Amino acid sequence: MEMDLHIHTNRYSGCSNLPPSGLLRKAREAGLGGIVLTEHGIRWSDDNLQELVEASGVEDLLVLAGQEVACYTKRGEFQGEFLLFGYPRSLGSSRSLETILELVHGEGGVVIAAHPFKKIVSSNGGGFYGAGFRVYDYNLDGLEVVHPSYDRESIALAEEAMRKRNLAGIGCSDAHDLRSVGLCRTVFPDPITDMEGLCDAVRARRVTARSLKAV
Numbered sequence: 001m002e003m004d005l006h007i008h009t010n011r012y013s014g015c016s017n018l019p020p021s022g023l024l025r026k027a028r029e030a031g032l033g034g035i036v037l038t039e040h041g042i043r044w045s046d047d048n049l050q051e052l053v054e055a056s057g058v059e060d061l062l063v064l065a066g067q068e069v070a071c072y073t074k075r076g077e078f079q080g081e082f083l084l085f086g087y088p089r090s091l092g093s094s095r096s097l098e099t100i101l102e103l104v105h106g107e108g109g110v111v112i113a114a115h116p117f118k119k120i121v122s123s124n125g126g127g128f129y130g131a132g133f134r135v136y137d138y139n140l141d142g143l144e145v146v147h148p149s150y151d152r153e154s155i156a157l158a159e160e161a162m163r164k165r166n167l168a169g170i171g172c173s174d175a176h177d178l179r180s181v182g183l184c185r186t187v188f189p190d191p192i193t194d195m196e197g198l199c200d201a202v203r204a205r206r207v208t209a210r211s212l213k214a215v
């Protein structure tokens with residue numbers, strides 16, 4: 001079963017052009033068995049998610065809510081962006097990674113580094129718009145090893161971290177528009193039916209990443 005675990009809609013993510021109304025049908029057309037909505041700092045309520053599913057008319061697609069948060073140290077240093085699955089409330093984007101790990105693991109959820117090796121060009125040289133090598137320092141559950149922004153070096157760095165830290169390596173589109181949905185995806189050897197099962201599969205590292213995009 002293939003899922004896209006990282007999608008932003010324009011309902012809650014100001015940076016997104018992706019209308020939730022067309023999303024579910026597009027996901028089915030892309031051959032996905034499930035999707036997770038990961039707005040910035042906001043988790044879709046179960047009621048709103050249910051409404052979205054009913055209004056779409058799409059039945060055979062698993063639709064779940066996670067969230068993506070940016071983390072900062074107490075001194076305001078950026079620690080990266082992280083996908084949170086299995087946490088029931090919105091967490092915003094102002095907490096430290098240490099706090100996020102404690103909260104999410106305390107609820108039985110998982111914390112995954114979003115595009116840790118996505119490159120940015122800054123005035124002081126190169127860097128990553130993501131956790132970068134901090135993925136080696138924290139008790140994370142996984143990281144994106146496949147992402148549309150990655151070049152070959154980013155993929156190699158992510159795969160090396162996955163192996164050395166024994167992390168789950170997931171693939172996600174980070175879609176901000178309809179045509180990107182499913183571009184990169186996560187393959188689950190066993191069917192997933194709910195968020196608990198998804199978190200279990202990540203914890204057991206029973207996932208692989210797949211990209212439909214040429215690098």
Ligand SMILES: [Zn+2]
Nearest residue numbers: 006008068174
């Ligand atoms: Zn994102």
